Amino acid sequence: MTAIPMPVLRTSPWSKVKKYALPIIPFFLLIGVWVSVIAIADPAIGILPRPLKVLQVPFQEDEYWPNVTASLGRLFIGFLVAAVTGVLAGIVAGLSRKFADFIGPLVTAMNAISGIAWIPLAIAWFGIGRGMVVFIVWNGAFFLIFANTVLGVRMVPEVLDRSLQTLGASRLHILRNVTFPGALPHVMSGLRSGLGFGWRAVIAAELVGATSGLGQWIFIAQEFARADIIVAGALTIGVIGLIMDRGLLAPLERRTIERWGLVESSA
Amino acid sequence: MTAGNAEAASAASATLTVNGLSHWFIDPQSGSTVHALDDINLAIQPGEFITVVGPSGCGKTTLLKILAGFLKPLAGEARVHGSLITKPGRDRGVVFQELAILPWRTVRRNIGHGLEIQKVPKDVRAKKVAELTDLVGLRGFEDHYPHQLSGGMKQRVAVARTWASDPEIILMDEPFAAVDAMTRQTLQEELIRLTVETKKTVFFITHSVEEAVFLGDRVIALAARPGRVKASVQVPVPREGRTWETMTHDPSMAACVEEVLGLVRGEHEATLASESHANADAEQAQET
Amino acid sequence: MTVTVSSSGSAAQSDIERQLVRDRGKEDRRGRIVGSLLAVAPFVMVVVIWWAIYTIFDPVPTKLVAPSKVVDAFFELIREGTLPAYITQSLGRLSIGVIIAIGVGVPLGWLLGLDKDVASSVEPMLRFFNAISGIAWLPLAIAWFGFTDRTITAVIIYTMIFPVIFNTMIGVRTVPTVLRDASRSLGSGWFRVIKDVYIPGSFPSVMTGLRLGIGFGWRALIAGEFIVGGGGLGFLIFNSRTAGLTERVMLGMIVLGAVWLLIDRLILRPIEEFTAARWGMVRL
Incomplete structure (x- = not known):
């Protein structure tokens, strides 16, 4: 989705400054607008908080960190289960063309009924709280990971399979040495988007079906007219999402896959 | 085995025998039958380097797949030392046209893969891999990944991997088709050296007449539609020490190339003529 | 010599061929019927499992009901007119979001994409806001607009507009410069270059962004x-x-799920494939 950067032939000091300064400008502009609106309109704290007040939330609100860890814990459990079940089921389904074709329409349909739509039924099944949120995370991530793994297994060139057969490799050996590493680029992209979906699902599920967590915290804050908590919570959600994607999964993807030269650099 | 029956005698001592082999496909689009191979008979002697040459659509890849054990022929049989080929086996190594080495393994681990599968002890494996790395000229690249190598080097890895498991027979499916002309000549000379040194029995498929004559002890020209053995031509110069420099000036080699070229070209024209009548769909399905 | 040359296929063999051709024809017709049955089969399986769980465990009606009750509910809500009304209501809200996201996001993406410095300047911010799901702003939207349709619309627009702006911008930036230069050498002014090169060149990417955006917006x-x-x-x-x-x-x-599949298959995918195929471009 991103452009391939052009090679820079001659780096002037100015271009280095530009590289780091340019991305900051829009954020400064935004804060400038924010501050001016407050200075001119002086809105109530429940409508628009002061930037400084938002920055203070992580340090002054006792509930901040427990809620962050509660959300992350639910994401972790749900995503872990989704990753293990999704990849395993995906490999099994991908190995048999007939089974993959059979299950295909169902997976598409399940993907279409987004994780969020399951919230009311999940509340009925698991009650309010962690089990229900974990189920929603699993639901949101599983089908994406599963579908990508099936695709990955199907895209492994048959000639690699055959070449190992002529070396006398067993079915299990081929599975471990060809099928799984060959499917890995797709598995990784499935895991990446699955984690993104899972994180969104955690917040949505907590809004209506939990007694703790970032989602529930910012929802309650609205009733108490605490927009500083809402904004701080929303920004936290964004930062955590970015750190997980850019800081955790993207480098992992680069390290393994680009070393093998399977896909071109994409970030 | 009477002295008068030379063919039977040679078939009995042969490493690889093919008897009355026929195979055909159903074209998925037109539903018509595509005749890939028709009553092929071959006997390949131990240590012999056989090259098979023919126009596209003569079923050479189909023949190789049957010998490798990936495909069951619809009629006839192929045998190694008298035992029927039904599935891929360690006695037959295959070098594929596409680059079939694993992108996620280094050169060293790719070359040693067959030995790893056979559970050869690590130190023995390392020695064998080092030996082969030297033999195919890849020393210094042991820890490179395939994407860091040129096309010619990748194919060297594939050749070394096949040789490492020490199969008796080696099947090669146009292994040098994807590399540039200069590299190809080097690889061909190296292959001669390697096969002479290791005394392998080789079944080599190509569509280049020069390559077929240069590499082979014997060249088999296939006819197309249906794939039939048209002729078998003995190459007049022994394989030891053949190089492109000497071969291009050898009149007997030139004559041999002419002879095979005549056989294949006649066939090629016949193919073109029949193509103008045959339906286009069937033609596409031939090589699959 | 060791090679025998044999010609002419046997008569028995051509019989086999004819038989194979006949079988193939039969298989084709059977194949199409089997194919459409197979697409329904996994759903039948799910309903059977659902029904089996229902009969075996006999759950309380708040947890699970029989499939037949869902069918009854379908006809009941159709008769009441509630279901059609709800569907139009949801689609109406989505459409407003789509119209505004296209109307604002696409031109903005074009403008931002035209200048390399501007584009690399706003890219991190767009990525950042894209990472905050629209749902996270729901409490703030309620604080601003109350429990009204405006709140829903605001959240949909927020969710949709970032993927649209981002992909439009990327689309403009990845138009090969040689196309711009060629157009310039033909004597085009800047306006013509934008109109003839950048806008059509960015189209497949715009469509990708829109499809992503509508998915998130839904x-x-x-x-x-x-x-x-x-x-x-x-x-x-x-x-x-x-x-x-x-x-x-x-x-x-x-x-x-059904409404989403219809939107995706009948509207989004055909448009995306049409634009990509017509210009023969690979999607980004």
Whole structure:
């Protein structure tokens, strides 16, 4: 989705400054607008908080960190289960063309009924709280990971399979040495988007079906007219999402896959 | 085995025998039958380097797949030392046209893969891999990944991997088709050296007449539609020490190339003529 | 010599051929029927499992109801007119979001993409706001607009507009410079270059962004309807749970999935494939 950067032939000091300064400008502009609106309109704290007040939330609100860890814990459990079940089921389904074709329409349909739509039924099944949120995370991530793994297994060139057969490799050996590493680029992209979906699902599920967590915290804050908590919570959600994607999964993807030269650099 | 029956005698001592082999496909689009191979008979002697040459659509890849054990022929049989080929086996190594080495393994681990599968002890494996790395000229690249190598080097890895498991027979499916002309000549000379040194029995498929004559002890020209053995031509110069420099000036080699070229070209024209009548769909399905 | 040359296929063999050709024809006709049956088969399997679980465990009606009750609920809500009304309500909200996201996001993406410095300047900010799901802003939107349709619309627009701007911008930036230079050398002014090169060149990417955006927007819509209420498919699912009408919850989920599949297959994919195929471009 991103452009391939052009090679820079001659780096002037100015271009280095530009590289780091340019991305900051829009954020400064935004804060400038924010501050001016407050200075001119002086809105109530429940409508628009002061930037400084938002920055203070992580340090002054006792509930901040427990809620962050509660959300992350639910994401972790749900995503872990989704990753293990999704990849395993995906490999099994991908190995048999007939089974993959059979299950295909169902997976598409399940993907279409987004994780969020399951919230009311999940509340009925698991009650309010962690089990229900974990189920929603699993639901949101599983089908994406599963579908990508099936695709990955199907895209492994048959000639690699055959070449190992002529070396006398067993079915299990081929599975471990060809099928799984060959499917890995797709598995990784499935895991990446699955984690993104899972994180969104955690917040949505907590809004209506939990007694703790970032989602529930910012929802309650609205009733108490605490927009500083809402904004701080929303920004936290964004930062955590970015750190997980850019800081955790993207480098992992680069390290393994680009070393093998399977896909071109994409970030 | 009477002295008068030379063919039977040679078939009995042969490493690889093919008897009355026929195979055909159903074209998925037109539903018509595509005749890939028709009553092929071959006997390949131990240590012999056989090259098979023919126009596209003569079923050479189909023949190789049957010998490798990936495909069951619809009629006839192929045998190694008298035992029927039904599935891929360690006695037959295959070098594929596409680059079939694993992108996620280094050169060293790719070359040693067959030995790893056979559970050869690590130190023995390392020695064998080092030996082969030297033999195919890849020393210094042991820890490179395939994407860091040129096309010619990748194919060297594939050749070394096949040789490492020490199969008796080696099947090669146009292994040098994807590399540039200069590299190809080097690889061909190296292959001669390697096969002479290791005394392998080789079944080599190509569509280049020069390559077929240069590499082979014997060249088999296939006819197309249906794939039939048209002729078998003995190459007049022994394989030891053949190089492109000497071969291009050898009149007997030139004559041999002419002879095979005549056989294949006649066939090629016949193919073109029949193509103008045959339906286009069937033609596409031939090589699959 | 060791090679025998044999010609002419035997008569028995051509019989086999003819038989194979005949079988193939039969298989084709059978294949099409089997194919369409197979697409339904996994759903039949799910319904059978659902029904089996229902009969074996006999759950309380708030947890699971029989498939037949969902079918009954479907006809009941059709008769009442509630289901068609809710579907139009949800689609209406989504359409407003789509129109505004296209109207604002696409031109903005074009403008931002034209200048390399501007584009690399705003890219991190767009990525950042894209990472904050629209749902996270729902509490703030409620604080601003109350429990109204405006809240839902605001969240949908927020969710949709970032993927649209981002992909439009990337689309403009990845138009090969040689096309711009060629157009310039033909004597085009800047306006013509934008109109002839950048706008059509960015189109496939715009469509990708739109499809992504609408997918996210659809989910944001459901969440918005859960919390804000006021009709729509999300409201149907959420409100029916509170009322203990599990058959309506499940019906709502199925309709939700079906409506989305229809939007995706009948509108989004054809448009995207058409633009990409017509210009022969690879999607980004």
